[in-house]
Amino acid sequence: VGLIGGSFALALKQNGCVQEIIGMGRSPEPLKQAQALGVIDTIAQDWAHALHQTDLVLIAAPVAQTGPLLQAMAPHLSPHTLITDAGSTKSDVVAAFYAHLPQHLAQIVPAHPIAGAEKSGVSAAQATLYQGKKVILTPLPESSPGAIQTVQAAWAACGADIHTMPPNEHDAVFAAVSHLPHLAAYALVHDLAKRPNAEQLFRYAASGFRDFTRIAGSHPEMWRDICLANRSALLTELTACIQELQQLQTHLTQNDAPAIEAIFDYAQRARNAWGSQQS
Amino acid sequence: VGLIGGSFALALKQNGCVQEIIGMGRSPEPLKQAQALGVIDTIAQDWAHALHQTDLVLIAAPVAQTGPLLQAMAPHLSPHTLITDAGSTKSDVVAAFYAHLPQHLAQIVPAHPIAGAEKSGVSAAQATLYQGKKVILTPLPESSPGAIQTVQAAWAACGADIHTMPPNEHDAVFAAVSHLPHLAAYALVHDLAKRPNAEQLFRYAASGFRDFTRIAGSHPEMWRDICLANRSALLTELTACIQELQQLQTHLTQNDAPAIEAIFDYAQRARNAWGSQQS
Numbered sequence: 001v002g003l004i005g006g007s008f009a010l011a012l013k014q015n016g017c018v019q020e021i022i023g024m025g026r027s028p029e030p031l032k033q034a035q036a037l038g039v040i041d042t043i044a045q046d047w048a049h050a051l052h053q054t055d056l057v058l059i060a061a062p063v064a065q066t067g068p069l070l071q072a073m074a075p076h077l078s079p080h081t082l083i084t085d086a087g088s089t090k091s092d093v094v095a096a097f098y099a100h101l102p103q104h105l106a107q108i109v110p111a112h113p114i115a116g117a118e119k120s121g122v123s124a125a126q127a128t129l130y131q132g133k134k135v136i137l138t139p140l141p142e143s144s145p146g147a148i149q150t151v152q153a154a155w156a157a158c159g160a161d162i163h164t165m166p167p168n169e170h171d172a173v174f175a176a177v178s179h180l181p182h183l184a185a186y187a188l189v190h191d192l193a194k195r196p197n198a199e200q201l202f203r204y205a206a207s208g209f210r211d212f213t214r215i216a217g218s219h220p221e222m223w224r225d226i227c228l229a230n231r232s233a234l235l236t237e238l239t240a241c242i243q244e245l246q247q248l249q250t251h252l253t254q255n256d257a258p259a260i261e262a263i264f265d266y267a268q269r270a271r272n273a274w275g276s277q278q279s
Numbered sequence: 280v281g282l283i284g285g286s287f288a289l290a291l292k293q294n295g296c297v298q299e300i301i302g303m304g305r306s307p308e309p310l311k312q313a314q315a316l317g318v319i320d321t322i323a324q325d326w327a328h329a330l331h332q333t334d335l336v337l338i339a340a341p342v343a344q345t346g347p348l349l350q351a352m353a354p355h356l357s358p359h360t361l362i363t364d365a366g367s368t369k370s371d372v373v374a375a376f377y378a379h380l381p382q383h384l385a386q387i388v389p390a391h392p393i394a395g396a397e398k399s400g401v402s403a404a405q406a407t408l409y410q411g412k413k414v415i416l417t418p419l420p421e422s423s424p425g426a427i428q429t430v431q432a433a434w435a436a437c438g439a440d441i442h443t444m445p446p447n448e449h450d451a452v453f454a455a456v457s458h459l460p461h462l463a464a465y466a467l468v469h470d471l472a473k474r475p476n477a478e479q480l481f482r483y484a485a486s487g488f489r490d491f492t493r494i495a496g497s498h499p500e501m502w503r504d505i506c507l508a509n510r511s512a513l514l515t516e517l518t519a520c521i522q523e524l525q526q527l528q529t530h531l532t533q534n535d536a537p538a539i540e541a542i543f544d545y546a547q548r549a550r551n552a553w554g555s556q557q558s
Binding site: 173184204210268269 | 393413415442452453455456457459460461462463464465466467468469470471472473477479480481483484485487488489490491492493494495496497498499500502503506507510513514517518519520521523524525527528531532534536539540542543544545546547548549550551553554557
């Protein structure tokens with residue numbers, strides 16, 4: 001029950017889609033806060049309570065916790081409870097579903113909402129978080145049409161724009177446009193921060209640096225887990241990125257102005273074409 | 280007479296520091312526009328006109344043009360005209376001063392205003408552009424104390440926060456905090472944009488990607504010149520960046536969660552400490 005789960009709850013409540021929201025979590029304080037804020041109605045004492053006559057479960061935990069969570073849920077899960085999740089990686093989450101809930105695959109529709117996580121915690125939750133944002137569904141071959149329809153309707157009720165793709169395709173796309181940029185931003189800041197003259201360097205860093213490195217302010221544990229969960233696709237992207245930088249290194253060493261300008265120009269056109277399509 | 284030169288002119292005018300602003304440029308249209316906007320008072324017909332009884336020259340052109348510009352100015356430059364510039368690199372600009380104006384070194388005080396260039400052109404010029412922004416002066420050993428004092432006063436009158444350092448130190452610092460991030464942003468966008476599934480990738484790019492790649496929308500020709508002008512320091516940074524990425528590649532290949540988290544954590548703390556100091 002943090003930003004992601006809390007915002008899902010608030011959106012469904014606001015749209016009259018739900019009767020009761022039950023919160024479940026590792027520590028009691030955020031749950032009390034969520035209840036005080038009206039994000040959840042009830043705090044579950046344990047999984048038996050949390051899953052009793054529950055229609056839909058959203059798993060909104062760091063992806064590395066998915067396996068243990070499913071293991072704990074398994075004994076208490078009825079065939080009538082649908083499950084979706086909000087994990088930033090999908091192949092590993094899907095593998096965890098197959099490993100721990102093999103009897104429940106028809107009830108499961110994995111998802112990844114593409115919604116900002118700059119702030120975190122239930123106090124940042126808002127009913128409008130998913131408004132106009134993309135949510136990627138990666139249904140299993142075993143997911144029942146009814147389950148897909150209901151999970152899709154729940155995310156759509158949050159105002160999300162629903163997309164569907166296979167888990168491996170999802171992971172390849174997000175390794176490229178999200179996971180690698182995070183890794184690179186962390187790497188660049190780490191490289192500067194560890195130097196003896198780090199203070200001087202940061203003193204002269206300006207708005208370009210600010211925006212380029214903003215994502216290096218993201219939660220280290222969460223991103224460690226995402227990078228490891230999507231290791232294979234991320235390594236492919238990391239290798240491509242290093243090769244691209246090595247190519248620029250060669251052009252720079254050779255003073256090859258046209259080659260450098262061609263790369264910058266291609267990138268600038270693509271970036272500006274993309275930027276002008278964004279709201 | 281674009282964003283940088285125009286804003287300098289407007290700030291000095293607004294503070295009553297100047298009697299007449301003369302604009303000089305390659306093409307007539309921006310000069311006419313600058314005159315219509317009241318940014319400049321007079322359009323110079325040639326260098327003899329531009330430099331006649333002029334107290335202070337600001338060279339605000341792409342750094343690669345500095346040499347040819349100085350060569351053209353040299354025959355018309357009196358010993359009473361001070362010169363500053365706004366180049367993003369300093370060692371190459373200083374070398375151009377030594378090469379083309381060896382008789383005028385006492386009059387020269389190179390500078391680099393750290394002011395955003397997201398918009399460009401004289402229509403974007405504003406008197407407040409340098410307000411609270413850093414301007415780095417890299418005086419020559421030959422710069423006269425009076426020249427340093429006047430140039431410093433001019434930038435200070437624009438509201439800038441004046442810093443002084445040697446040109447090579449300037450170039451090392453900005454290779455790290457500005458030039459490398461630009462190069463990396465261009466590289467990442469180019470790597471994605473050239474792929475057959477580029478359209479799909481960009482479709483799912485979100486706010487992290489938007490900020491990380493914003494500087495890839497910068498002017499390709501200008502950044503080609505900056506990268507080549509600061510080639511040596513930039514190659515040092517590029518090598519360090521590739522090494523840092525290769526280290527993460529190793530950690531990822533070895534599934535070394537603590538090593539990855541340590542890098543992310545170090546970077547996140549440094550980035551957030553820096554971010555909290557920014558206005």
